[in-house]
Amino acid sequence: MVSTKFKSIVSMTVVMVLVILLVAGFTIQSLFKIGLPLAFLLAAISIPTDATATDAVTDGLIMPKRPNILLKLESLFNDASGLILLSMATLWFQNGYINYQQTLMDFLISAFGGATLGYVSSWLLMMLRQQMFTSKVNFLNNTYNNGTPMKVIFFATPFLIYFIAEEIHVSGIIAVVVAGLVGNTEAQRSKLLNPMVYYDSVRLIEMISEILNGVVFVVLGIVLMRTYRDEQITYGSWTWIYIGIVLYLSNLIVRFLYSKFVMREKAHTAKLFALGGVHGAVTFALVMMLEHATLSTRQFNLAIMSESVLIILSLLVPSILFRFVLDKDVPDDEMIEELTSMRVAMVEHARQQLNEIYVPDRMKPILEYDLNAQIGQTSTRDFIKQWQKASRVVGLDQNQTIFLNEIYHYIFDQERDYLAMIEHRESKYHEVFNILYKEIMMAEMVSLRDDNEE
Template sequence: MATNIYLSTFVILMAVAVSNILAQGFKRLSPTYINLLMGLVVGVLPLTNAAVLSFNNEIFMAAIIAPLLFFEGQNTRVLIVRRKRHLILGTAVGLAVAIAIIVGSAVHLIGGIAWPLALIMVAISAPTDATALDSVTGGRQLPTHVGTVLRMEALFNDATGLIILQAGVLWYTSGHLALGQNLLSFLWSAGGGLVFGAGVAFLLMVIRQSLLRSRWNFPSSQIIIYLMTPVVIYLLAEVWSMSGIIAVVSAGLVYNGEAQRSRFSDPRQFHLSVQLINFGSEILNSFVFVILGILLARIMTGYQSTTVTGHWFWLGILVYGLALIVRYGYARLIRLKPTAALIFALGGVHGTVTLALALSVAVLTAGDNQLVLLVETVVIILSMIVPTILLPRLLPADLMAERMPPKITKMRQAMVAAGLARLTQLTLTAAVKASVTYDLRDQLRENRLTSFLRQWGRRSWEPVNFTGDEALQERRALMQAFDAERQYLYDLVLEHRFDSKYIYSLYSEILLAESLVLDPDNQSE
């Protein structure tokens, strides 16, 4: 069993790595779609499909979705949530309930589906996906207010969808719809998850900050505690029948303020944490869509036409289309202008969480189970394809972002030229000058592979590298060159010709490079 787990993880991680590399060659296509296509390939090919284990909903939610939403919550200010609390309540609860009633009724009346099964179908498609939203905008920015509402909805509407789903399942199995019981379940799930997640996160934050300010602080242990926080909170919340998703989101909100006010207590530890979060978010996001591709491939290849007729395709269109209309109507109700309302409606993207919910319902008959899976597959695909086509036409192009890459390249070249020019003013041995020149040109990534291999050979096989005076020369030369590069960028900021964020990005690269020269912990001898 352990071997199968290792092989399955290896196949998915390799699919993530390869798809992310391929995405660099298709800049006009969102990396999410490349991940999705790679997952489809893995799911279609018999060899790779056999290597990947069957989907486990509990592991997926705890190990993948919980950390992702925890990081998303940490990137959200509590002040925004407090100011938008009424809007969040209306969108995450009111809109989800309205969709369940209106779309569920239409599926029952028009589609000829039994009420309980119709409610299950609609409830599964209630949660929207924050991680999938960026993949459908064509690289363009959503209006600030609309983008905030969509992200808040995606963070908090999972609990509503789960409770509606539980109501549908209970109705399906018992034949009765217990509204009072489900209302109490919702209050316990959502409210309990919110309080529990925030409480545990606050307690862990106090413990970690106490350690940080004492002689007991050990960065590796701190980071382990931090990375395990969303998994532990999610699992404990689920054990006590609370919403694990809302619990990890509220925990992330607590940690947002912590990051802002403790970043200089131990800069190395904070920087490492940020890099791990960015790396983890990137990998987990890709992981999610590779898995989604595999699941979609398995559902479609496992489809048996004798069990379920093509009725599922039209049901999927009905569910998505009517939900789109309800979302637009709600957006107009909260006074969004027509274009903004349409953007909001299209922004309700569904992804792996929707499919995970569909796969988690174990009480359905074989025919109903296959029908639900196929309908949700159509909903997911439509919710990604339709916005991908329409949103770029509704959102204004960021002309500055489109024009900046060539200008950033020129800025980088001029920056390195300033550093090389400073070298000519220094007294250096030929060997030191050649080494430092190579290092500075490497900032442009233009050193040939043959040049790298020569440098590697010298550093690896020569008995002695720079020592004594030459080592000091090398360090001072690099520091002087970096100082010249920073001065060039500083002068560029004062000219106000470019958005400062692009210049600061280059500036931060120089500071990181400088830390490799100065910090003994970062040097490899």
């Protein structure tokens, strides 16, 4: 997708961000009589958007395909654009002048150097991973290996590439983004080489992303309260609020006009693209980078508070307006009710089919408890009984374990057959079927034990 949308990406992450920088910077300077270098510092920080935050404000709503693609493509690279422009504005602020020729050269070296490093390093690491997947020495090509070396390499790759890029003075963000694009393509064609490694790696990244995003906003809240209590907070009593509003409106208006008249998007798409430019973790991170610049406490506090207003407005405004301009997805309550009902029916079907086959008396309580657990119909008392029984009774022997696994296979096959039987009649709830199929798959994975486990 990135290669086919290259022109749009350059337009959004180079040309449009420069327009935003100029509009926001000169507006702040003229309205609040702030020095132009500081005004451009504040404007540069306001450029990066956060696709994760956009997903949060559109939860439960259907974002049309076109603006959704534009927002995701933009968020891939405008972090780097904002960082480079911030570096330029910081040098201007510190030196009192700007060297346009040197700045342009630094931009080209940083951007293309980062892209080259990201592509080459990710390609080499991709070859290493593929060799490990197919190597008989490491046994990574079978489902009995948990693939710890592969997971370590997968997790360490972005950090390694970023630090190498920064060490040789090219854009670490662009290097990591390009490496991620290469890695995504690799993952699409390698996930069945070792499904367990792929699944664990994806879940690991999702967990870390959620934790880091949560931590960022907790830290933001703490910093806001501490800064608000500082008597040197701003140039005027509420200047930071007004600057934050100007930053948000500058981004909003330029994004709409640029997408409408330059990118030739439809008015509705342009409106969604403008509102979807939500700011989050990267904006806050760029603010904190100013701590190492030669800003006074007063100026640094002004930057924190005004950019915080920008972040809050970019989250709040679309959260309200999207409710009126976007179609609603299947209501959560309705979908949950349907999911629960279908899960119960699925398990009851499997239970009925289980009654038609021979099951040893010793295994019946185990299977009955697990079927009830699938639909949440077990109590703490039931669990204690199962726990006590498992603690006292000798485990199953190898033949019994094999037979129990076969019964589990049969149960999960029956559940899948039931879903396949009714799926064509319930086209409204495709997401429900996806959830249930995943639940069966996960239940099958954790329930089926190795023959020699006992």
